[in-house]
Amino acid sequence: MNIKSFLDSTYLKTAVQAGISEAENKGIAQGFIQEAIDAAFKLIMIRPEYVAMARQMVADAQSKLTIGTVIDFPEGRSPIEAKLAEAEKAIADGADDLDFVCNYEAFKKGEVALVKEEILKGTQLGLQHHKIVKWIIEVAALDHQQVVQLSTLIKNVVMAHFKEDCYDQVFVKSSTGFYPTTDGKPNGATVETIVMMLENASPLPVKAAGGVRTYAEAEAMIRLGVKRIGTSSAKAIVEGRTAQSNY
Numbered sequence: 676m677n678i679k680s681f682l683d684s685t686y687l688k689t690a691v692q693a694g695i696s697e698a699e700n701k702g703i704a705q706g707f708i709q710e711a712i713d714a715a716f717k718l719i720m721i722r723p724e725y726v727a728m729a730r731q732m733v734a735d736a737q738s739k740l741t742i743g744t745v746i747d748f749p750e751g752r753s754p755i756e757a758k759l760a761e762a763e764k765a766i767a768d769g770a771d772d773l774d775f776v777c778n779y780e781a782f783k784k785g786e787v788a789l790v791k792e793e794i795l796k797g798t799q800l801g802l803q804h805h806k807i808v809k810w811i812i813e814v815a816a817l818d819h820q821q822v823v824q825l826s827t828l829i830k831n832v833v834m835a836h837f838k839e840d841c842y843d844q845v846f847v848k849s850s851t852g853f854y855p856t857t858d859g860k861p862n863g864a865t866v867e868t869i870v871m872m873l874e875n876a877s878p879l880p881v882k883a884a885g886g887v888r889t890y891a892e893a894e895a896m897i898r899l900g901v902k903r904i905g906t907s908s909a910k911a912i913v914e915g916r917t918a919q920s921n922y
Contacts, residue, residue, distance in 0.1 A: 678912070720744070770806065846880050882901060908922075
């Protein structure tokens with residue numbers, strides 16, 4: 676199986692998180708972008724401040740690599756207006772995919788109307804500009820019932836407001852990879868949570884992000900039915916090595 680077309684190669688650390696300078700962090704992002712171009716991955720997923728740089732690099736290389744970025748990352752708690760403004764800037768800079776962090780804490784508090792509104796408006800903005808939209812639900816912050824409910828909610832909003840030919844452009848995505856867990860619990864995709872997402876988000880596609888560390892694990896996720904896999908170790912996975920990163 677050629678898994679390259681499923682892989683969203685990912686680098687989302689800030690300089691502070693990486694413990695390095697801004698210039699050094701930009702250099703690492705640059706390296707990830709070049710690696711994704713050279714390896715012909717599906718997409719490079721980077722922070723918003725690096726999207727314009729990535730767009731220039733892709734153009735210079737005459738590459739088919741697509742560019743994704745994260746919106747309201749990693750907590751997803753910003754007001755809807757702030758989410759939309761960040762997404763508009765990313766679109767202007769040349770992003771192809773917009774991975775919004777859903778306000779999962781609001782969802783857990785029962786503020787369903789707020790969550791529905793951000794899903795509707797964020798999806799509308801992305802689709803109007805012919806972008807792929809993904810909604811990160813942060814499975815490690817949810818219990819199983821909430822994973823089912825939030826996946827279903829996103830599906831229902833999309834099916835109620837958009838035409839069927841748009842469905843494959845709106846994903847439900849498992850994780851940011853930055854949610855703090857304890858006792859060694861996974862903070863990314865697991866087979867159990869991905870199965871629940873696939874069953875309840877369909878016909879929307881699912882992206883498994885975080886926790887996929889080997890070629891065999893990636894292949895297993897694809898066989899389950901995911902359409903994208905987010906990983907900071909795409910090259911290692913393709914080469915058959917075990918990724919050392921948690922994402």
